[in-house]
Amino acid sequence: QVQLQESGPGLVKPSETLSLTCTVSGDSVTIKGYYWSWIRQTPGKGLEWMGYISYSGSTNYNPSLKSRVTISAETSKNQFSLKMTSVTTEDTAIYYCARDHMIPQSRYFFYAMDVWGQGTTVTVSS
Amino acid sequence: DLQMMQSPSSLSASVGDRVTITCRASQGIRNDLSWYQQKPGKAPKCLIYAASTLQSGVPSRFSGSGFGTEFTLTINSLQPEDFATYYCLQHSSYPRIFGQGTKLDIK
Numbered sequence: 001q002v003q004l005q006e007s008g009p010g011l012v013k014p015s016e017t018l019s020l021t022c023t024v025s026g027d028s029v030t031i032k033g034y035y036w037s038w039i040r041q042t043p044g045k046g047l048e049w050m051g052y053i054s055y056s057g058s059t060n061y062n063p064s065l066k067s068r069v070t071i072s073a074e075t076s077k078n079q080f081s082l083k084m085t086s087v088t089t090e091d092t093a094i095y096y097c098a099r100d101h102m103i104p105q106s107r108y109f110f111y112a113m114d115v116w117g118q119g120t121t122v123t124v125s126s
Numbered sequence: 127d128l129q130m131m132q133s134p135s136s137l138s139a140s141v142g143d144r145v146t147i148t149c150r151a152s153q154g155i156r157n158d159l160s161w162y163q164q165k166p167g168k169a170p171k172c173l174i175y176a177a178s179t180l181q182s183g184v185p186s187r188f189s190g191s192g193f194g195t196e197f198t199l200t201i202n203s204l205q206p207e208d209f210a211t212y213y214c215l216q217h218s219s220y221p222r223i224f225g226q227g228t229k230l231d232i233k
Contacts, residue, residue, distance in 0.1 A: 112175035
């Protein structure tokens with residue numbers, strides 16, 4: 001059974017860098033067809049997709065966050081990480097890591113975020 | 127960016143009822159859409175992908191339909207454990223966009 005677990009500081013000061021890690025168990029981050037994603041949730045903006053790192057190491061970021069976000073992977077530890085610079089109180093949220101799974105069906109590929117971490121709350125405050 | 131408009135934002139229903147939640151995309155997304163259920167304090171759970179394919183282990187009272195710009199999630203014979211918030215998610219393009227959510231509570 002695949003499991004994802006987020007870890008990292010729960011409190012970050014404004015203007016500093018938020019760093020979170022997602023540890024994957026029961027699967028490998030290098031398996032073809034998986035896009036390892038970060039999603040955050042706030043009461044005001046709902047669920048916001050932040051970006052992914054793919055099984056091949058390629059990345060894709062939400063343009064609204066692109067200049068501040070970096071997602072990387074450490075394959076030897078089967079982990080992937082999120083770094084977001086210059087945080088403000090607007091970045092206070094629950095942060096989830098998730099597996100976006102590319103699923104072949106007929107002649108096409110579809111996607112489903114089929115495995116999620118439990119989420120970790122990050123508060124930005126001085 | 128593509129926009130996803132989900133309605134209603136909240137819905138009250140009783141056990142045994144049939145409910146329908148709608149998601150509309152601002153442009154055609156074929157059937158590149160999935161649905162999620164989220165309970166308080168928990169991560170979202172995938173119910174349906176490809177607009178109508180039930181994720182493994184999801185009860186058959188859940189169903190999805192739609193193609194292009196309009197999609198529906200239907201729950202037949204509501205059970206107590208179905209009271210939650212539901213989200214759609216488009217997979218047609220990046221950035222991925224979630225609907226704003228529909229909170230389903232007990233009447």
